[in-house]
Amino acid sequence: MTEFYQEITPGGYGIAIKRKKTLFSEQSPFQKVEVFESDSTLGRVLTLDDLMMTTEGDEFHYHEMIAHIPMMHHKSPKTVLVIGGGDGGTVREVLKHDTVEKVILCEIDGMVIDACKKYLPTISCELDNPKCEILVEDAIEYIKNKENMFDIILIDSTDPMGPGEGLFTEEFYTNVKRSLKPGGIVAAQSESPFVNKEEIKKMYTLLKKVFPICATYTSNIPTYPGGYWAWAFCSETVEPLSYWDERRGEAITKTCKIYNKDYHNARFALPNYLKELL
Amino acid sequence: MTEFYQEITPGGYGIAIKRKKTLFSEQSPFQKVEVFESDSTLGRVLTLDDLMMTTEGDEFHYHEMIAHIPMMHHKSPKTVLVIGGGDGGTVREVLKHDTVEKVILCEIDGMVIDACKKYLPTISCELDNPKCEILVEDAIEYIKNKENMFDIILIDSTDPMGPGEGLFTEEFYTNVKRSLKPGGIVAAQSESPFVNKEEIKKMYTLLKKVFPICATYTSNIPTYPGGYWAWAFCSETVEPLSYWDERRGEAITKTCKIYNKDYHNARFALPNYLKELL
Known part of the structure; x- marks a missing residue:
């Protein structure tokens, strides 16, 4: 059977x-x-x-979206923090941008990193890149005393329960904001618009308290609930779709299975039921 | 258990x-x-x-997309043919457009219509509308001798196997084209871009032989394979996103769970892997 x-x-x-x-x-x-x-x-x-x-078969749906949508809104992202993301897929996508000098992966669970390095090499392949620094520690503690450090922060967390829970609080988001450089952008996975309506509502209520600009973008993910996923796009100064670098966009598109300029531009168009929720 | x-x-x-x-x-x-x-x-x-x-819970994802994307590209859709679609969801969406004078539902299987009328009333609710004419017959035969009859044809078929198989042939598409009025538009469900790659490729190869304009649009459907679905948009003269009626668009949006102007405009932006396939 x-x-x-x-x-x-x-x-x-x-x-x-x-x-x-x-x-x-x-x-x-x-x-x-x-x-x-x-x-x-x-x-x-x-x-x-x-x-x-x-x-292995559908990871690009998630990793291309969490990385390239915010990265392409920044004029020259040099320093990137990935919170969670121990599988390495987000780091791999971030490092496609030739402006990047350093990406710090802050993952609480070293076992996730080790298992992915061994069993998911197509996803974790860039974790040994010299530009990538791995910190096996709690991002909630790590981010507390940081200021003006990152161009981009990607919150590639699990769901808002268990070890990921503290990554969905106003205090955490406030610390994240403080650690951004001027012009910095945060993207955070924000659950399924169709399935996790309560969780989304709660999360965006907190994010909007902290960030003057807080938008939502969505894309298809075959193996996630509802086949559809949302990410928060937060910044103090950068509006969605306010910047596009043709050269970098073309270079990134060539390496992607989904991502391109048209697809990028279409991501902030939301269904009615999600607009009403936010 | x-x-x-x-x-x-x-x-x-x-x-x-x-x-x-x-x-x-x-x-x-x-x-x-x-x-x-x-x-x-x-x-x-x-x-x-x-x-x-x-x-019942996610049908609007499909029905709003198959109906409103083509309908809103037409200046004044009066006569609409729905092929298949025995559940009535597509007819329900079509009749939201106040320009429509008549919608013909051509469904081969009367049992589908009867079962949906009895057990799925929120979907089949407009099948008794006086503007709706139901033909329980084979659309392949029905369309053979028609000419210059429909503003919009929606091919709301099952998969390209079993009773739906003849709805995925060059001969059928040629007959569909002949039955369109000038300025007419066809939309056809065209399977999952992520899961049914071969079927999509085959279908668009045939459609492109018949229609000078043949585009693809996509949206999320939670319960379909990959959570993601594609529709073909075909016409002799109407390009995608070449027309928008603000008044009708606003009226339709108010009745929809997904559909709105931004969402409409974003639908033709395709992921790289699908663009390469077509």
Whole structure:
């Protein structure tokens, strides 16, 4: 009998993936970390506390969107902080921008990094890049005393429960804002617009208290709830779609499976039900 | 033990929905028609030959997109043909446009219409509208001798197998084109860009032989494979985004859960992998 991985949302539906073999499964001090080989075109799958994080087959849907939409709004992003994102996919996309001098990955759970380096090499491939510095520590503590340090901060967190919970608070967002350089931009994963309506509402209420500019962009992610995902775009000064660098945009597009200028420009157009929610 | 409806694509993954109770399940001369009550926020679910067609909870994602994107490109759509679409959702959206004088629904399987009228009233609610004429017949035959009859034709078909197969041929598309009035527009569901790559490629190759203008637009559909869906936009003369009626657009938007002007304008921006495919 075929074995299935199922992730069913509280709404009573979700994704099912044919499961072949568990490659890694251990309890870290923070969460259960698992990588399994699926019997599907999605390839290998990373889950944390049995929730889908990424798959080899569709990870680009998430990583291209969290990285390039904010990065392309900055005239010259040099210093980037990735919070969470231990699989390395966001770091990989950030490093496609030739302006970047340093990307700091601040991931609380070293076991995630190690498992992804070993079992998900197409995603974690740039974690050994000399421009990437890895800090295995709590981003909530790390960001407390920082000021004027980053051009871009990408909050590539798990859901607002478990180890990710403290990354969805007003205090955390305030510290994030203080650590931005002038002209800096934050992007944060902000759950499924169709499935996680309450979570989205709560998160944007807090973000809007902290950031004068707080917009939302969305894209398709096949293996996330509802097949659709939202990210917050926050800044003190940078409006959505206020800047575009043709040279860098063309160079990035060539390396991407989704991202291009038209797609970029279309991301802030939201469905009515999401506009009403925010 | 919880019972699940699963629709697993040939890629080895798909959707799972908690199943409560079968409300209707019969074999018509064409296909197995089933409506079940899910134990989920999706409510009732219609399947044909065990493939997901629509759910009460997310049907608007599909029906708003197949109807309003082409309808809003026409200056005054009066006569509309819906091919397939026996659940009535597309007819319901078409009739929101006050220019419409007549919509003909040509559905091969009367059992689908009857089951949806009985079990999915929020979707089928406009099938008794006096402006709607229902023909229970094969659209392939129906369209053969028509000429200069319709402003808009919406091909709201099942997948290119089983009873829907003949709706994905060059001959059929040629007959559809002949039956359009000058300035007419066709929209056709064209499968999942992420999952059904071969089917999409084949379909657009045929469409492009027939229609001088053949574009693609996409949107999110939670319960369809990959959570993402494409529609073909075809015409002899009307380019995508070449026309917009502010008054009608505002009126339609007020009735919709997704559709609005920004969302409309963003639909033709495609991911790289889909542009390469077409």
